Amino acid sequence: MLQAILGDLGSPPGRAKVVRTESVLEQHGRDFTYHAPHLPHAVVYPESAVEVQTIVQFAADHDIPLVPFGVGSSLEGHVIPIKGGISLDMSRMNRILEFRPGDFIVRVEPGVTRSQLNEAMQSSGLFFPVDPGADATIGGMTATNASGTNAVRYGAMRDNVKGLEVVLADGRLVRTGGMAVKSSAGYNLTGLFVGSEGTLGVITSITLKLQGIPETTVAARAVFPDIDAAGRAAVSIVGAVAIGRVELVDKLTIAAVNAYKGTHYEAQPTLFLEFAGSKVSVNQDVDLARELCFLEGCGQFLFESDSKARAQLWEARHSAAIALMARNPGKKMMTTDVCVPITELPGALFHARETMERYGFEGSILGHVGDGNYHAGFTIDPNNEKDLRALEAVNSEIVTYALAKGGTCTGEHGLGLGKGKYLEQEFGDEAVVLMRQLKQLLDPVGIMNPGKGVDFLNR
Amino acid sequence: MLQAILGDLGSPPGRAKVVRTESVLEQHGRDFTYHAPHLPHAVVYPESAVEVQTIVQFAADHDIPLVPFGVGSSLEGHVIPIKGGISLDMSRMNRILEFRPGDFIVRVEPGVTRSQLNEAMQSSGLFFPVDPGADATIGGMTATNASGTNAVRYGAMRDNVKGLEVVLADGRLVRTGGMAVKSSAGYNLTGLFVGSEGTLGVITSITLKLQGIPETTVAARAVFPDIDAAGRAAVSIVGAVAIGRVELVDKLTIAAVNAYKGTHYEAQPTLFLEFAGSKVSVNQDVDLARELCFLEGCGQFLFESDSKARAQLWEARHSAAIALMARNPGKKMMTTDVCVPITELPGALFHARETMERYGFEGSILGHVGDGNYHAGFTIDPNNEKDLRALEAVNSEIVTYALAKGGTCTGEHGLGLGKGKYLEQEFGDEAVVLMRQLKQLLDPVGIMNPGKGVDFLNR
Ligand SMILES: Cc1cc2nc3c(=O)[nH]c(=O)nc-3n(C[C@H](O)[C@H](O)[C@H](O)COP(=O)(O)OP(=O)(O)OC[C@H]3O[C@@H](n4cnc5c(N)ncnc54)[C@H](O)[C@@H]3O)c2cc1C
Ligand SMILES: Cc1cc2nc3c(=O)[nH]c(=O)nc-3n(C[C@H](O)[C@H](O)[C@H](O)COP(=O)(O)OP(=O)(O)OC[C@H]3O[C@@H](n4cnc5c(N)ncnc54)[C@H](O)[C@@H]3O)c2cc1C
Numbered sequence: 001m002l003q004a005i006l007g008d009l010g011s012p013p014g015r016a017k018v019v020r021t022e023s024v025l026e027q028h029g030r031d032f033t034y035h036a037p038h039l040p041h042a043v044v045y046p047e048s049a050v051e052v053q054t055i056v057q058f059a060a061d062h063d064i065p066l067v068p069f070g071v072g073s074s075l076e077g078h079v080i081p082i083k084g085g086i087s088l089d090m091s092r093m094n095r096i097l098e099f100r101p102g103d104f105i106v107r108v109e110p111g112v113t114r115s116q117l118n119e120a121m122q123s124s125g126l127f128f129p130v131d132p133g134a135d136a137t138i139g140g141m142t143a144t145n146a147s148g149t150n151a152v153r154y155g156a157m158r159d160n161v162k163g164l165e166v167v168l169a170d171g172r173l174v175r176t177g178g179m180a181v182k183s184s185a186g187y188n189l190t191g192l193f194v195g196s197e198g199t200l201g202v203i204t205s206i207t208l209k210l211q212g213i214p215e216t217t218v219a220a221r222a223v224f225p226d227i228d229a230a231g232r233a234a235v236s237i238v239g240a241v242a243i244g245r246v247e248l249v250d251k252l253t254i255a256a257v258n259a260y261k262g263t264h265y266e267a268q269p270t271l272f273l274e275f276a277g278s279k280v281s282v283n284q285d286v287d288l289a290r291e292l293c294f295l296e297g298c299g300q301f302l303f304e305s306d307s308k309a310r311a312q313l314w315e316a317r318h319s320a321a322i323a324l325m326a327r328n329p330g331k332k333m334m335t336t337d338v339c340v341p342i343t344e345l346p347g348a349l350f351h352a353r354e355t356m357e358r359y360g361f362e363g364s365i366l367g368h369v370g371d372g373n374y375h376a377g378f379t380i381d382p383n384n385e386k387d388l389r390a391l392e393a394v395n396s397e398i399v400t401y402a403l404a405k406g407g408t409c410t411g412e413h414g415l416g417l418g419k420g421k422y423l424e425q426e427f428g429d430e431a432v433v434l435m436r437q438l439k440q441l442l443d444p445v446g447i448m449n450p451g452k453g454v455d456f457l458n459r
Numbered sequence: 460m461l462q463a464i465l466g467d468l469g470s471p472p473g474r475a476k477v478v479r480t481e482s483v484l485e486q487h488g489r490d491f492t493y494h495a496p497h498l499p500h501a502v503v504y505p506e507s508a509v510e511v512q513t514i515v516q517f518a519a520d521h522d523i524p525l526v527p528f529g530v531g532s533s534l535e536g537h538v539i540p541i542k543g544g545i546s547l548d549m550s551r552m553n554r555i556l557e558f559r560p561g562d563f564i565v566r567v568e569p570g571v572t573r574s575q576l577n578e579a580m581q582s583s584g585l586f587f588p589v590d591p592g593a594d595a596t597i598g599g600m601t602a603t604n605a606s607g608t609n610a611v612r613y614g615a616m617r618d619n620v621k622g623l624e625v626v627l628a629d630g631r632l633v634r635t636g637g638m639a640v641k642s643s644a645g646y647n648l649t650g651l652f653v654g655s656e657g658t659l660g661v662i663t664s665i666t667l668k669l670q671g672i673p674e675t676t677v678a679a680r681a682v683f684p685d686i687d688a689a690g691r692a693a694v695s696i697v698g699a700v701a702i703g704r705v706e707l708v709d710k711l712t713i714a715a716v717n718a719y720k721g722t723h724y725e726a727q728p729t730l731f732l733e734f735a736g737s738k739v740s741v742n743q744d745v746d747l748a749r750e751l752c753f754l755e756g757c758g759q760f761l762f763e764s765d766s767k768a769r770a771q772l773w774e775a776r777h778s779a780a781i782a783l784m785a786r787n788p789g790k791k792m793m794t795t796d797v798c799v800p801i802t803e804l805p806g807a808l809f810h811a812r813e814t815m816e817r818y819g820f821e822g823s824i825l826g827h828v829g830d831g832n833y834h835a836g837f838t839i840d841p842n843n844e845k846d847l848r849a850l851e852a853v854n855s856e857i858v859t860y861a862l863a864k865g866g867t868c869t870g871e872h873g874l875g876l877g878k879g880k881y882l883e884q885e886f887g888d889e890a891v892v893l894m895r896q897l898k899q900l901l902d903p904v905g906i907m908n909p910g911k912g913v914d915f916l917n918r
Contacts, residue, residue, distance in 0.1 A: 100800065100802070102694075102698065102801070102802040103800040103801055103802050103803075104801075105800065144643055145641075145642075145643040145647075146643075147641055151640075151641060152640075155641070156641045156643075158647065158650070159618065168889075168893070172889045172892075172893075173889060174886075174887075174889045174890045174893055175886055175887050175889070175890055176886065176890055178865060178866065178867055178885070178886075179800045179865035179866070180798040180799060180800060180830075180831055180832075180865070180866045180867045180870060181610075181611075181798060181800075181801065181830040181831055181832070181870075182604075182606055182610060182614070182615045182798055182830055182832065182867075182870050182871065183604075183798060183867035183869065183870060184603055184604040184605075184615075184654050184796075184867075184869045184870065184871050184872060184873040184874070185867050185868055185869050185873075185874060185878065185881075185882065185885055185886075186654075186874060186882055186885075186886070186890075186891070186894050186912065186913050187651060187654070187655060187659075187894045187897055187898075187913060188604075188617065188647075188650045188651055188653065188654055189890060189893065189894070190650075191617070191647045191649075191650030191651065192646060192647055192650065192651055194647065195643050195645075195646070195647055196646060200646075235561075239561065277740065278739070278740045278743055280737070280739035280740060280743070281736065281737045281739060281740040284737055284739070337643075339639040339640060339641055339642060340639055341559065341562040341564065341638045341639060341640075342561070342562055342563075342640065343559070343561040343562050344562075371639075371640040371641055372639055372640055373639075373640070373641065406637060406638035406639070407637065407638070407639045408637055408639045408641075408642035408643075408644050409644055410642065410643045410644050411639060411640075411641050411642060411643065412641065412643050413643060414643040414644075415643070415644060415645060419644065422644075423644065423645055426637070426644055427633075427634055427635065427644075427645070428633075428634050430627075430631045430632060430633045430634070431633045431634055431635055431645075431648060432645070433631075434627070434631075434633055434648060434901075435645050435646045435648070437900055438646055438897075438900070439646075441896055441897070441900050442893075453645065454645050454646060
């Protein structure tokens with residue numbers, strides 16, 4: 001029956017392109033992770049908010065699931081259409097709509113990628129700081145409340161999205177927020193849609209806050225004897241210095257990156273650091289950070305001074321997850337994403353490593369430790385039921401530890417298919433009931449990315 | 460009938476203190492503004508979240524309006540119980556619950572005031588930056604998404620609240636957010652309650668992000684020939700310098716402050732500036748800002764170097780609104796609160812002054828111009844219908860101008876009784892419908908601060 005309705009799609013919902021070839025369906029039916037793939041019935045490529053409205057109305061009328069799709073780089077099965085239906089690929093909505101350099105503001109369509117955005121602003125002296133490792137879309141980043149290496153200085157998406165246009169599940173178009181620096185006008189709808197993982201509506205435009213490129217930027221690598229020492233150093237640095245970036249990469253990951261990118265970093269737990277600001281203050285910050293690293297037994301503190309070596313360093317860091325996958329062709333990713341109050345980080349890292357060892361898994365640990373956010377990442381054959389169950393137990397122990405310390409089950413990836421089950425443990429029943437009521441209010445028919453996030457019981 | 464039910468209040472709702480003396484009812488039935496006072500039937504002082512739950516359940520069962528009350532410093536009639544009922548005074552819930560200096564986090568009850576909080580943290584090297592002019596409660600500041608002079612650097616309440624405990628209109632207690640730096644777990648309930656003006660629930664605890672006290676702080680006053688020049692200077696400073704504070708105070712206000720505080724500032728449009736950071740970077744910033752001021756015709760650029768003169772300067776700035784009131788005893792305040800994209804600020808200031816002149820009103824202009832947020836403030840006899848209507852027209856023209864430039868009708872005060880009518884003009888009908896649906900979902904009986912904010916039609 002769903003098939004029959006989708007047969008109509010060739011013509012009706014506006015003039016949006018509809019594709020149903022095997023390869024395109026497959027590409028929209030899976031991600032990098034262990035979650036089981038499931039094909040959509042069709043992939044639709046809207047080119048405007050009005051087309052999105054038509055498609056959503058069509059889907060609502062016929063009770064067809066609708067899954068917004070950016071580039072599919074999310075890490076918890078977010079884009080997998082577990083109930084089939086339409087995968088709504090936003091890649092054709094990739095225009096930069098309005099750029100106001102003097103106001104540090106840009107408004108874009110959701111299919112714009114972060115590299116596309118930063119290229120477009122290159123000559124302006126401005127940039128958009130949020131930088132997940134993948135070249136994700138601004139729409140996907142907004143929908144997952146993504147962050148990345150720059151968050152310790154500039155915050156996550158929620159801190160950088162000023163306003164949205166969203167097509168709700170009944171086809172209504174809602175505008176939220178605006179271009180002023182701040183506002184106390186009415187309920188904060190913007191914040192509600194940021195991080196909603198396609199479950200409350202389709203985002204069709206995003207107003208972003210931009211940053212000025214700092215006068216001076218210096219990058220460094222600090223190599224440590226063990227991961228706990230690196231974690232402790234990160235905590236003291238964050239407390240003392242207005243750090244630009246502080247990223248932890250463990251031995252295993254460094255080795256994988258070297259193999260994948262042809263780099264020659266020493267395969268030891270390493271902090272990748274960046275300092276930014278005026279020349280004088282950067283020099284002060286660097287001196288202080290170096291001292292703090294040495295106090296924790298850091299053996300080498302190396303500068304990447306020219307911009308090429310610096311770019312290479314961050315390129316290497318960004319490709320860490322991909323490098324790990326490349327090491328294990330055919331396997332899929334499972335990654336934890338807890339975030340703890342910063343003073344709890346060394347304990348959390350210790351606990352994670354201990355847990356992995358106890359279960360006998362070789363995993364990599366890396367992350368945005370300046371935020372107290374780290375990933376324990378594993379590659380796995382998703383058909384190996386035993387490993388899958390054991391890894392889920394590891395995952396669950398790591399989350400339980402983080403929650404007991406006041407942390408969150410997901411610092412940046414979002415709930416997707418994998419983390420919804422921890423929501424009640426994190427917030428208590430009442431908050432989850434309220435989240436479900438919000439879902440019910442905004443998507444009464446349940447067409448928007450069903451089974452994901454807060455809607456995890458609906459599988 | 461309401462009276463009869465409230466007769467019960469002496470004993471039932473927990474053991475919370477209930478007061479019904481004339482003076483206390485009056486104190487909870489008005490604010491500083493032109494909005495007509497209206498008495499509550501009783502003032503109740505809860506001492507715990509459990510007591511709040513009992514009171515809210517009682518109010519819900521008997522359909523009694525409930526208006527949370529901090530110190531009543533809000534500027535749009537927020538706390539006036541226009542339908543009577545219970546004024547829920549949070550002043551006895553004023554404990555600091557948990558202080559984690561290493562995580563830059565504190566958790567407080569809503570009745571804690573900002574000066575109480577900062578005093579409690581004095582020896583830690585940390586402070587909480589959000590600073591409305593009044594010594595408001597953290598609960599009231601959260602409920603209005605308040606900001607102040609520090610917002611240009613540290614953001615408004617929404618940027619600094621990490622989590623909440625809220626008693627919903629049916630007595631359920633919901634916990635939102637947490638202590639991690641960031642999270643992508645579920646819908647952002649925290650952001651929904653920040654700025655909800657007591658219309659969605661009663662906030663019973665707030666987790667705040669703290670800041671380290673900067674190494675060096677320098678304050679300065681830049682005196683300008685006219686207000687437009689001061690506005691233009693503010694725009695260039697914000698674009699070029701990581702400024703700490705940049706406040707505009709016009710002639711009239713300076714004169715009022717001098718009279719009220721015994722200061723001797725020159726009665727000319729003035730920017731009050733603050734620079735903060737490392738010593739070297741502050742020096743650089745000051746030099747650049749001074750140059751930018753002189754480019755706009757600034758006649759004097761004066762430092763307040765020692766900490767006493769600096770404190771006096773900010774004390775003077777903070778008391779500007781009170782000083783204006785003191786000049787006109789017996790009168791009440793009406794203030795605009797628009798916030799525009801920063802490049803639109805000089806035009807907006809020009810338009811505001813021109814509008815005031817056209818209508819023949821002497822008003823003061825002052826504000827947090829680093830955010831593009833300024834207030835045109837008037838004192839008025841609220842019984843003078845003609846003046847009231849004319850001033851409402853001024854207010855409306857100023858808002859209409861700001862909205863046309865991509866701004867908001869309220870940068871920091873909130874909607875209260877006065878600004879709800881601009882919501883549709885600002886966001887369009889659909890967003891306002893959605894806001895009303897949220898109100899309906901969370902407060903179906905309509906007991907929570909009825910008639911305020913989004914609920915403005917319900918008078
Ligand atoms: C190598 C690698 C490194 C990564 N590093 C990071 C990192 O450092 N930090 C981080 O936060 N993440 C990271 N990620 C995860 C991923 O990049 C982010 O989750 C990103 O935000 C996903 O964007 P996307 O365009 O791929 O969205 P998709 O994966 O296509 O979609 C993600 C979710 O958003 C929804 N969505 C997409 N577009 C819209 C729209 N227009 N309206 C409504 N909903 C929409 C989808 O339905 C889905 O639920 C990494 C991933 C990889 C593969
Ligand atoms: C001289 C002066 C200067 C000011 N300067 C500024 C400024 O620079 N920036 C700025 O933003 N504001 C400013 N204000 C306005 C005012 O200080 C702020 O709005 C402040 O946030 C109000 O706090 P309060 O404790 O007085 O709250 P109240 O006025 O008591 O209450 C405000 C609103 O919050 C609700 N509320 C209070 N407590 C709770 C709770 N626990 N749970 C749920 N809802 C609650 C109330 O119902 C009401 O709707 C100024 C006011 C004055 C008088």
